[in-house]
Amino acid sequence: xxxxxxxxxxxxxxxxxxxxxxxxxxxxxxxxxxxxxxxxxxxxxxxxxxxxxxxxxxxxxxxxxxxxxxxxxxxxxxxxxxxxxxxxxxxxxxxxxxxxxxxxxxxxxxxxxxxxxxxxxxxxxxxxxxxxxxxxxxxxxxxxxxxxxxxxxxx
Numbered sequence: 680x681x682x683x684x685x686x687x688x689x690x691x692x693x694x695x696x697x698x699x700x701x702x703x704x705x706x707x708x709x710x711x712x713x714x715x716x717x718x719x720x721x722x723x724x725x726x727x728x729x730x731x732x733x734x735x736x737x738x739x740x741x742x743x744x745x746x747x748x749x750x751x752x753x754x755x756x757x758x759x760x761x762x763x764x765x766x767x768x769x770x771x772x773x774x775x776x777x778x779x780x781x782x783x784x785x786x787x788x789x790x791x792x793x794x795x796x797x798x799x800x801x802x803x804x805x806x807x808x809x810x811x812x813x814x815x816x817x818x819x820x821x822x823x824x825x826x827x828x829x830x831x832x833x834x
Contacts, residue, residue: 718744724825733807744800755791756815764814771818780818
């Protein structure tokens with residue numbers, strides 16, 4: 680019984696394609712689970728992706744990357760929605776650059792990054808809160824007002 684090299688190669692390629700398709704995942708960057716990635720959207724005042732998901736009580740490792748070449752950004756996940764995000768943003772502005780525009784009172788903050796220079800990244804570790812929808816924002820002055828926010832949905 681002779682099997683040609685072409686048939687073997689084709690078989691390997693087909694199996695590989697099926698394995699990759701089965702592993703799937705969210706191709707739009709909307710990550711789910713313990714390993715999340717989010718970044719600034721180039722020079723836009725936006726995050727990419729603008730929505731993330733996690734499971735309640737799960738240990739989460741989130742990589743935040745500042746993809747801008749000119750702007751500083753941070754990542755602040757608040758314990759609530761837009762009303763809480765606005766209050767944290769205002770307090771962050773008062774805290775100033777030396778504090779990375781993150782308020783000293785962290786009662787309404789689940790996790791926050793440092794104020795990152797262009798191209799820098801930071802890995803944040805936290806436990807996902809109770810089921811609900813939580814807002815993440817950049818508290819650098821005028822960035823939230825420019826639309827730099829997203830949501831973490833916890834199931």
